[in-house]
Amino acid sequence: xxxxxxxxxxxxxxxxxxxxxxxxxxxxxxxxxxxxxxxxxxxxxxxxxxxxxxxxxxxxxxxxxxxxxxxxxxxxxxxxxxxxxxxxxxxxxxxxxxxxxxxxxxxxxxxxxxxxxxxxxxxxxxxxxxxxxxxxxxxxxxxxxxxxxxxxxxxxxxxxxxxxxxxxxxxxxxxxxxxxxxxxxxxxxxxxxxxxxxxxxxxxxxxxxxxxxxxxxxxxxxxxxxxxxxxxxxxxxxxxxxxxxxxxxxxxxxxxxxxxxxxxxxxxxxxxxxxxxxxxxxxxxxxxxxxxxxxxxxxxxxxxxxxxxxxxxxxxxxxxxxxxxxxxxxxxxxxxxxxxxxxxxx
Amino acid sequence: xxxxxxxxxxxxxxxxxxxxxxxxxxxxxxxxxxxxxxxxxxxxxxxxxxxxxxxxxxxxxxxxxxxxxxxxxxxxxxxxxxxxxxxxxxxxxxxxxxxxxxxxxxxxxxxxxxxxxxxxxxxxxxxxxxxxxxxxxxxxxxxxxxxxxxxxxxxxxxxxxxxxxxxxxxxxxxxxxxxxxxxxxxxxxxxxxxxxxxxxxxxxxxxxxxxxxxxxxxxxxxxxxxxxxxxxxxxxxxxxxxxxxxxxxxxxxxxxxxxxxxxxxxxxxxxxxxxxxxxxxxxxxxxxxxxxxxxxxxxxxxxxxxxxxxxxxxxxxxxxxxxxxxxxxxxxxxxxxxxxxxxxxxxxxxxxxxxxxxxxxxxxxxxxxxxxxxxxxxxxxxxxxxxxxxxxxxxxxxxxxxxxxxxxxxxxxxxxxxxxxxxxxxxxxxxxxxxxxxxxxxxxxxxxxxx
Numbered sequence: 001x002x003x004x005x006x007x008x009x010x011x012x013x014x015x016x017x018x019x020x021x022x023x024x025x026x027x028x029x030x031x032x033x034x035x036x037x038x039x040x041x042x043x044x045x046x047x048x049x050x051x052x053x054x055x056x057x058x059x060x061x062x063x064x065x066x067x068x069x070x071x072x073x074x075x076x077x078x079x080x081x082x083x084x085x086x087x088x089x090x091x092x093x094x095x096x097x098x099x100x101x102x103x104x105x106x107x108x109x110x111x112x113x114x115x116x117x118x119x120x121x122x123x124x125x126x127x128x129x130x131x132x133x134x135x136x137x138x139x140x141x142x143x144x145x146x147x148x149x150x151x152x153x154x155x156x157x158x159x160x161x162x163x164x165x166x167x168x169x170x171x172x173x174x175x176x177x178x179x180x181x182x183x184x185x186x187x188x189x190x191x192x193x194x195x196x197x198x199x200x201x202x203x204x205x206x207x208x209x210x211x212x213x214x215x216x217x218x219x220x221x222x223x224x225x226x227x228x229x230x231x232x233x234x235x236x237x238x239x240x241x242x243x244x245x246x247x248x249x250x251x252x253x254x255x256x257x258x259x260x261x262x263x264x265x266x267x268x269x270x271x272x273x274x275x276x277x278x279x280x281x282x283x284x285x286x287x288x289x290x291x292x293x294x295x296x297x298x299x300x301x302x303x304x305x306x307x308x309x310x311x312x313x314x315x316x317x318x319x320x321x322x323x324x325x326x327x328x329x330x331x332x333x334x335x336x337x338x339x340x341x342x343x344x345x346x
Numbered sequence: 347x348x349x350x351x352x353x354x355x356x357x358x359x360x361x362x363x364x365x366x367x368x369x370x371x372x373x374x375x376x377x378x379x380x381x382x383x384x385x386x387x388x389x390x391x392x393x394x395x396x397x398x399x400x401x402x403x404x405x406x407x408x409x410x411x412x413x414x415x416x417x418x419x420x421x422x423x424x425x426x427x428x429x430x431x432x433x434x435x436x437x438x439x440x441x442x443x444x445x446x447x448x449x450x451x452x453x454x455x456x457x458x459x460x461x462x463x464x465x466x467x468x469x470x471x472x473x474x475x476x477x478x479x480x481x482x483x484x485x486x487x488x489x490x491x492x493x494x495x496x497x498x499x500x501x502x503x504x505x506x507x508x509x510x511x512x513x514x515x516x517x518x519x520x521x522x523x524x525x526x527x528x529x530x531x532x533x534x535x536x537x538x539x540x541x542x543x544x545x546x547x548x549x550x551x552x553x554x555x556x557x558x559x560x561x562x563x564x565x566x567x568x569x570x571x572x573x574x575x576x577x578x579x580x581x582x583x584x585x586x587x588x589x590x591x592x593x594x595x596x597x598x599x600x601x602x603x604x605x606x607x608x609x610x611x612x613x614x615x616x617x618x619x620x621x622x623x624x625x626x627x628x629x630x631x632x633x634x635x636x637x638x639x640x641x642x643x644x645x646x647x648x649x650x651x652x653x654x655x656x657x658x659x660x661x662x663x664x665x666x667x668x669x670x671x672x673x674x675x676x677x678x679x680x681x682x683x684x685x686x687x688x689x690x691x692x693x694x695x696x697x698x699x700x701x702x703x704x705x706x707x708x709x710x711x712x713x714x715x716x717x718x719x720x721x722x723x724x725x726x727x728x729x730x731x732x733x734x735x736x737x738x739x740x741x742x743x744x745x746x747x748x749x750x751x752x753x754x755x756x757x758x759x760x761x762x763x764x765x766x767x768x769x770x771x772x773x774x775x776x777x778x779x780x781x782x783x784x785x786x787x788x789x790x791x792x793x794x795x796x797x
Contacts, residue, residue, distance in 0.1 A: 024643060026733065026745065030726075037760070040562035040730045047732055048484045049443045054732035056645055056745045059758075076641045119526065228758050250760040253563075256523040310445050317480070321564050 024075045025297050027055035031065020031082030032175060033228055034111060034247055035284050038318050039082055042306050045317065050305070052298030057082075062175045066287065069103075070095035073291045079299055081287045084111065084175035089345055102290035105342035106303060107332055108312055110324035112248035112273040113179055113280045116258040118240035122161035124261035128279070130157045132188025134165045135222045137215040140194045148217045164221075166242040168235050171226035175282070180245060181214045183280045184263075189213035233257065248273065249322025273324040274314075281324065290341055300339075307333050404769050404776075410516040411770025414552035414567065415507040417478060417541060419454040422500045423490060434494050447483035447490075451475045451505070464540050466533055477534050479506035481561065481568035506554070507547065509566040509763035511538050515549055518762065555770060559732045560747065560755075566763035569756070571771055573731050577647050577746030578716060578778075580735065584651025584742065585658055585715050590708055592655075593662030600663075601670045602692050621660035628657045629721030637725060644726035645745035647735065653725060654715040661714060665707020669700040702793035709786040713779050719750040727751050749775045 029039055039057045047054025060068075062083040069081035070091055087105065095103060115126060133156045138145040153160035170176040189195040189210075198209035216222045225232045229250040236244045236258075243261070248268055251258055260268060263280055272278040286306075293300050305311060307329060312318050314325045326332060368376070425432060427446060429439055455474040459465040482505040490497060506512075510530035513519035515538075524532045541547035558570025604610045632653035636642045642649050673696045681691035722728065728751050735744035747755070749771065756768035 028644060028745075030729075033758070036730075037563040041564055043730060044562040044565075044732060045444065048487065057730040058645070058726055058728060060728075074641075076637065076643060078644075229760060230758055252528050253760045254762065255529075256519075256527040310443070317564060 026053040027080065027296055027299055027302055028058075028078045029055055029080040029082060029286075030058040030060055030068050030078050031080075031286070032062040032084040032284070033059040034062075034084040034175060035082035035108070035286065037249065037321060038108065038284070038323055039286070041317055041321060042302075042311055045311065046298075046302055046305050050298060050301060052301065055298075055302060061173065063173075066091045067094065069287060069289055070098055070100055072098040073100055073289065075296075077289070079289055079292045079296050080303075083285045083287060084282065085178055086283075086285065087287055087342075087345070092345070100289055100291065102341040104288040104290055104303075104336070104339065106286050106288065106307060106336055107283050107326055107328075108286060108306065108323070109284055109318065109326045109329075110273055110281050111284050111322075112268045112270075112278060112324060113176055113183075113282070114246050114248055114251045114268045115243055115261040115263065116236075116246055116251055117243045117261065118236060119257055119259045121240055121259060122163065123259065124153070124160060124243070125265065126160075126261050126263050127157075127191070128184045128188035128263070129191040130160065130188070131167075131184050132192055132194070132213070133157070135167060135169075135216050136185065136189070136194070136213070137217045138194070140192050140197065143193075145194060145197055164241055166239060167222050168225050168232045168242055168244040169222055170232075170245055171224040173226060176245065176247065179280060179282045182210075183282075186210055186213050187279070247322070248324070252322045270314075270319060270322070270324045274327065283326075284323070287342075290339065293339060303336050304333075307336050309333075404772050407766060408769025408771075408773045410518075411555055411766045411773075412552050413516070413549050414554065415512040415515050415547060415549045416504045417507050417511075418502055418504050418546045418548070419451065419478075420457065420500050420502050421450050421454045421486065422457075423486075423497045424450060424453070425498045428490060428497050429494075434497065436491070436494060439494055439497075440491060442487070444483040444487050447486045448475070450486060451478050451482055458541075458546070461544070464537070464544055464546075466537055466540075469533055469537065473531070473534065474537055477508050477511045477538060479508050479567045480565045481506050506565075506567045507538070509761060511535070512567050513763060514538060515542075516766070518766070555767075556774070559734060560730060560752065561732075562730070563759055563761055563764075566759070566761045566767060569764070569767055571749065571752060571774055573734055574747040574749045574752035574771070575774070576735060576741075577650070577727070577731075578749045580647035580738065580742055580746060581651040581654055581748060582712055582716060583738070584648060585654050585712060586708070588651070588655040589658045589662055589711065593659050593708075594666050594704060596659075597663045597666035597670060598692060598697070601667050602696070603688070617660050617663050621664060624720070625657055625718050626720040626724070628653050629724035631656065632721060633724045643743050643745070645729045645731065645747075646743050647746050647748075648742040649725050650722055650727055650748060651742070653721045654718060657718065657721065658711040658715045661711035662704075662708050665711070666700070666704045669703025669707065670696060672703065673699045699795060702789050702795075706786045706790045709782050709789070713782040713786075716782070717750055717775065717779060719754055722748055722751050723754075728755055730755075749778070 029043070036057060036059045043055040043057050046052070062085055065078075065081040066083055066087055068078050071077045087103070092103070095101070115124070117124060130153070133139050133148070134150055134153065136148055139148045139150070150156050150165060152162050152164055154162040156165070169180060186195070189198075195209055195213060198212040199206065202208040202212070223235070225235065229246050232244040232246060233254065236242055246258070248270070251260055251268075262268075263278060266272050266278045268278045268280075273281045288299070288303055309329070310316055312323070312325055312329055316325070319325045427449060428442055431438060452471045452475040455471040459471060459474075482503075485505070486503065489501070489503075508530075510519050510524070510527065511534065514524075514530075514535050519527070519530060519535070521532050521535060524530045524535055538547060554568070555570050556575065557572045558568060559573045560570070561568040600610060600613065632649060636649045636652055637644060677695050677699065678691050681695045682688070686694065727746075727748050729745060729747065731745045731747050733745075735741040735746045753768050753771045753775065756764045756771065
């Protein structure tokens, strides 16, 4: 008797969960916290203007989002992964091993990374070399690498304010850090000549040389922030002497608290990033599981809507929020409409 | 008589013991007692100070979330824009997106500017239209779709004011900060003052904060707790329906029926240990079992409820066992003595007497579950969910948010208006917790019996 009851209830639970799983009618998205605000803006507008339910958008980080997408094909896996860095070969391999073979790569635009300080502090005009000399573990003095002992920004560059060096930079789990490493530290490393010394020491190995450039000093002047930009802002308010690294859209929402620094003489703005003058920027992507197109209602409409001119164009709500719209948007629209999956990584 | 020597020993003046004069050791003891009292008072003082500091900071930041600035405008629902063919066909009207409704608000400002007391030199109506929340066109569109016959009429709408305008009337935005702010200009604030003088701008109680769904980052003024409150409510239903029967059944068995041997001892130790397991561990377990293995949907209250059930069970079992133990054995013995079976004695006599204690324990367990965030992070509850879940039972499988998770979510947004919203959400959460704890106290006071 009790066995029958137990079986019956187990079956009932299984049936309920099965119907629930097959009845998913909303799009599920996860990934980068940088892309998250843009995705929520699009999801909201999508829900308002279409008869489909509003997509559910989750954060969690680029890498975590891609991993979740690669868990497999089916209703209880996500449809779209937002990413602030390009998909990695390891992700593609993981996807393939779980049966996710065709992925569409959609570039939605560019995001600038800005350096900002307290609004009441002095103005800064940086070059990548300044940042390298301020934060790197070893710097070049008279053609030789020595331990970094610079205390103030004026030590680094006589034109900068005489203010103690203290920088809040994104932690290593952030996509932003990767851009900071490549576009600022490596560029500064090359400009100061440290790169060549590292390359020589490593027998011409470029990768090892670049990696050596990313080594930061550990005496407390560079602080990794593992949280998001709100944490960086809070730390900056507690230490008005410090400099913080932010996304352009975050800065644009807090222009009354932050003073932005120029990089190589260029003020960061959506225009200067679109033209490529401002050096520290990166493309933002989302990745669509092609097997879910036509299965999850509204998925094709959502991605078409996302890259449409009224959303992702230069006058759309995303640009207004701080996204630098992609000059090649028309190409992306065509690609999305035709459902072209991405090729091999080059 | 043996007492004969008393009179000789009683004048013990050489021992210097007197009721009026304390000796050194008594002084020492009294002093240490006074010190202990002082330590206690200091400890409580620190606790109260911390509580007051916490409450004032939350209330100071969050109470403004319950008030909201609205701008009233007469909007002409232009048929040329909304229904070009004039067919009033719902499908044709639905083709006009929210972007098509934005010009109507601009036109409404153009009309307001005709009044002499409103408008600034050189200010365009497109600038003024930016003072209205981006939710405005969406509200207009929803209204027109519901009332297609109103096209061609002029209707008065109470629009949400944009986050910065709202912040101006709450003291968060000033003329100085507006000058440095890219999202608002001092002219817009001046216009807002004019609108207020003309009675078109009002600050009202913000019911929307409790009833609306979450909103995206560029319209913080439209963000509300509706979905989160409903999601938390659904999860609490799941927890109550699962944890109470299982917990009570388990404790009755363990307390009244189970033999006392090494096996039940191990179970007992494990239950106490489970109560101390960090809640994030239950989240990892829930992700592995309910989502990856049982294929339940993500972000759904059912999964959240199941995870919180696992977390609440030990609390309920411990509380239930304590209140069963508190029922005196004489009651069991009396029932058994007049021929009741063991089960009858438990269900007819012991359980009713223990019920208040069980309910108190359950409510406190639920309150704990209501405020729990960490396990929900892992099962996809930290999501942007804008659609309300449907009615149960299907609603248990729809995506939803939860109150504590909404707080976490809002603190990460870049617009400063979300800081106020997050603190407001904390206030709502605290009110719910206070209500639950108050119910627990009332139940205990009214129904608890002592022997």
